[in-house]
Amino acid sequence: MVDIAVQLYTLRSLDAPLPELLDRVGAAGYDGVEFAYRVRESPVEDVRAALDRNGLEAASAHVPIEALEDAPAKALEAEFDETVRFYDRLGVDTLVVPWLDAEHFESAAAVDAAAARLDDLAEALDAEGVRFAYHHHDQEFASVDDAPALERLIERTDDRVGLEVDAGWALVGGTDPAALIDRHADRITHVHAADADVDRGESVGLGEGDVDVDAVVASARSADAEWLVYEHDDPADPIESIERGAAALREALR
Template sequence: MVDIAVQSYTLRALDAPLPDLLDRVGAAGFDGVEFAYRVRESPIEAVLAALDRNDLAVASAHVPIESLEDDFEATVAFYEALGADTLVVPWLDPEHFESGAAVDAAAERLDALADRLAATDPSVRLAYHNHDQEFRSVDGAAAMERLLARTDDRLGFEIDVGWAQVGGADPATLIDRYADRITHVHAADVDVERGESVALGEGDVDLDAVTASARRADAAWLVYEHDDPVDPIDSIERGARALRRALA
């Protein structure tokens, strides 16, 4: 069964405490939330209480690679206390995908963190989330392919289908190919020509194909995200409805 979550980055423009935003996520009909940077702005007790009263699971959390490398123990302990069993590195600068050597170096960093996390708490998994820079050609293949080939399968692949589409890849085909690395799928739509986020169903992503591939991959979560919605609450409400329809 695939559950649906929202990436809290979608709500970043709202000036409200995180527990209040979680109330809106629950009201919109999501099963869970994927945290981003704002999770540390509220007392953890208030966040946990909001999760509980809205019956929301923690699907995962986006954690900058620097937080894991510079303060590993405290960072992991914080997200363990929240109940996150998947920590996702959400971004590496484009320079990390400009050459084979750069990709290999990035792979080594991610592998080292995945190894350390597995040794510290085997129940918590590390994953990597793509944008479009990972799909530039390096030595005749997409940099993302090289990154996955050079990392251990303990590193998951949280595919962002919108950014993969912008990068020139077919998201459903990628999910099928890397099914054994994928537990979370970022369900985001894009206008490829403009390189901008749009509402699900209004861009170039084939949501039905993505959903079918996510099911074949036995993914646990479809995570809704819109990078810059005009009305964040309307966006998550529409996103939840679109994902429910796609999964029906």
């Protein structure tokens, strides 16, 4: 069974404490949340209490790569350890690097270097009992040796590096997101159920853009994905957006 979550980046424009935002997520009918911005602004105990009262699970968390990369410098080692401990207190078992700049996908050597970094993180987190994944945007679909850079990245990384497919950004990058999920089903536990207007290269609400939402949901199910994560990068009305997103996903899952 696939559960639905919301990426909290969708609600970043709202001036409210995280526990209040979690109340709105629960009221919208989601099963979980994917943490991102502002997660450290409220006491962990208050966030856990909000998750519990709304019946929400911590599906995963987006964490900048700089907060995870280990290094000989004690400060960075301490940051890695603290990051792992912090998200463990929230009940998060999957950490996701949400972004690498386009320069990492401009050549075969650059992709291979990025793959090595991700492998190192996957190994370090695996030792802590934490799953690891990479979330792409559209820059990963730049052509490298006549194939999308993302394909080389997946080929060059260990199976412990999961792939969080973003349906909207995959389509903007020129790739069928359902086919991408099918092709790499063994790497996928989370799918971003996001829509996009390809001509404008912009995020839109589910069903308002060019993504075949039903096909994406079907492929996620076939891949035994655990979570469909709704995200809209810049909604005019964030609460309405997550409500409509939950309804669209529930309909697609029938």
